[in-house]
Amino acid sequence: MPNTATRLRSVDSYRASVAALVGDLPSVRLPVADCRGLVLTEDVTAPISLPPFDNSAMDGYAVRSVDVVGASEDTPVELPVPEDIPAGRTDVVPLLPGTSHRIMTGAPLPPGADSVVQVELTDSGVQRVRVFAPVAVGTHLRRTGEDVREGTVVLTKGTVLGPPQLGLVAALGIAALPVRRRPHVLVLSTGTELVEAGQPLKPGQIYESNSMYIATAVEEIGGVAHVLRFVPDDVNALRATLRPHLADHDVVITTGGVSAGAYEVVKDALQGEGVEFLRVAMQPGGPQGSGRYQGLPVLSLPGNPVSAALSFEIFVRPALLAAMGHTEIDRKRLRARASMAMKSPAGRRQYRRGLYDAGSVQAVPVGGPGSHLLAAFAQSNCLIEIPEDVTEIPEGAEVDLVMLTQR
Template identity: 40%
Template structure:
């Protein structure tokens, strides 16, 4: 029997790796930045007026100083160079470059008597702010060649705005981890298709594909593969031409119809029993050089196994800051969960403030338990009683 930690180390040793690629900024939201982004020049690139008002020399200010106004500066391309000489004040708009000679901007509300008769323009300054007031100085935000965003940053819309401010249109991301998801089983039918007697709708692939996509992976969902050894060897072979990781569900136990094990247990993958419930049978290895992880097929077992053995390593390959779900210590508000010697149990639960209740039954095929849960309750071999402390993994978060 292999421990959970040992099996996680086995999967870590597979070396799941995401490739870097360049994408348009508009397509980068939610992706993980593949390399640090540095500024080419300082921001702001020049001294900028932070308010509408008058650019002046602070030494010219006093009580009701009256200054001549030789011109106006507005935001945008500079058509005519203008400077501030002693005794002058240049009218300036928010966002405009501060003209040479000026070291302070006086807000327009602190002035009066501005007269422009096209011959002599003058303004009265009623206050005397400190030198540098109302100016966003060159490089005051960030200097040249400094890191604006670090590699591993998950890009949000605010990051897209910041990158655009550097003049960038493309960015290098690490979210090109291609994952092929292969559901298996004669009894499975894609959702939306009619069922024949003895068939059920396949739910593992949509569940796994949805979360992998949210993590930032590029995912391809294969058609359901029946319980046929040759088909099960051909499908991973086809996926290996495209994928960086292959995930299969179903057919990993020791039964005569567990053909994933039969198809891959010939040097491609190793199948073991892990000391956990649900999800005891697990497989991992390489197919044509591509890492392959084989999960059990019952929905709850597939869900728990994905959380422990797939999701953390995908997020790690994508360079995410955190790979495991957030955990919380809460109080169990459900009947006693009996322990199993040498086994870790995971029960679906629902967090209610500082308490947690078990969702539905312990069956690894319980769909109602899946529907009503937002966390996993980790139960050690000693079990758990009502009112005892419990550790929960918040699967509905992150």
């Protein structure tokens, strides 16, 4: 039987299989304050109108416009002020002809009033006020339902909830929303050579970094990450570490232990248990694993830091966003000119780290193609994507970019 690790899958084919494996997350009702970045699973209908009552758009005086006709600085109209109406007052007294009520911004308009004279056009009187200019009917008023009418759909299914949307539903008095819930992701970093930051390194040891990238990348898109670090290269230990956490998570992401050599603990523990290990036609990041372990989706990424990061960007990030109900799941793409010539292996889609300069519309490669060059990745704002059938990019040729930041 051929070794499954020698099989080669296209990037697009493997990306589709990862998306199908992760699937859709369930819909839940969450408090509005917990919904930032999540996606609505139902339309939202306004339970009230906005504004819910006629109110003043200015600090000033509620009047009948006919009572201030002809008012000017030379011949002001003087009116008694029997009532004050601050914002929040609920026992509003009707306005009688020939009078005015001092009113604050947002306060309910008294019955009988048809306009508001802003305070700057008066002498700011308390018991009596002099008005120095006429006003037309409707001046400085906010009418009931001017923004939203009760019963209308204000947000549609599929809307991504940001501050403006959450502010709207809060203004409508809605306490909870139906949303696709956040993915709970278990991040498992394996390797006896790994050491926690802050501890001294012995010969042959390295600091563990993959879980930091994966966990923060999960949280950046709205997921919840739980990290298990420093799982030793032991099959039984890995299975024992996984077992108590399976019921509480939606996806497991492992890094390391997936290649074709010896001591590949993730592959040894999960192959034959529902997880397939294979190679994808990309560089870096060829070795991959995916499947279900005891019913839970597992995505096994390579251990080299850049390979793990690129695998997350190309395969895992879009699958998690789609599972959350997002329709825009891909990074922004641009075209630019290559600042220098590049080579790429035949039959592999290569992702080179790069810096996009908007002024010159150029892509400048940062570092080489090696999967260990993490500093180059940190200094980049894009990936330069070289297709599988291209082995050489001349200087000045157009290339496709996958934007990592908006810098």
